[in-house]
Amino acid sequence: MKKQLLLFAFSALALTSCSDDDIQGYEMDMMKGDWKISKREVISGKDDKTVISTYTPTGCEAKNNTYFGTDYSTAFTSYSGVGASCNVNGFSSGTYSYDTDTKNLVINYNNDSPRKYQIVILTSSEMRIKQMYDNIDQNGDLVPDAEYVSYKR
Template identity: 55%
Template sequence: MKKQLLLFAFSALALTSLSSCEDDDVQGYDLDTLKGEWKNVKTEIVSGKDNKTVLDLYTYSGCELKNTTLFRTDYSTTYTYYSGVGADCQISQNGQGKYTYDAETKDMVITYDDNVQLKFKVIVLSSSELKLMQVPSSGDFNGDTINDLTYTTFKR
């Protein structure tokens, strides 16, 4: 009986350690995928009713195509936004801050140095695409009394 109890206790400990390592592996993998520079591609407002109908689409163009967000594995982030006409692109905004990310829930919170805090749900994270949904939603854009969803897509 003691041997069975000892075996059970050891098995439970081993499974707990294994799942903890797997969680760490997922977090590490996601952070490794997230790190680096991302360029803004588009922002979509999607119906909160069906999460499919695109109510508004903004595709970045001109100098805005230079807009970048950089994520590092030490949980720091910076952004640089550009404006201008033609080839005359100038930095219009930049900032830095820290972020948190939970690989299990896909929740991300960015807090910039000016204390602006933005909350997101990571919808897509691959080596070439990052898609974030703003949380909470931005409001009701189509007047159906259901808050609509804002998605921002980045590419490498």
């Protein structure tokens, strides 16, 4: 009887320790590092599916990157130039917050207002976010459309 009770106690402990407590750390670990924009899409706010426009960065702009740290730090570096001659054009740093339940990401660069996004896809090599601020109607249906930004490593 004591062995069964002890086995039950260890089983209960093992099951409770497998909760979702570390999802935040796991997702932040996937998010950490440098990300480059692979494309920007404006999607209809009416059905959240219809692509209104797509933009793929080229040239020096394709080198732009966003960094996320596990210490809630973030930075954006932009490049400009012609051909292979690309130089840093701008740099912004700040902090971010991330909620694993709602998938809300709020980026707050220094000297800027907080910008809210929702993470739609997050893997170790791909991230797609939906802009949740300053969305406007771009296709004339009187419903604000959303910009989605896809990142790759």
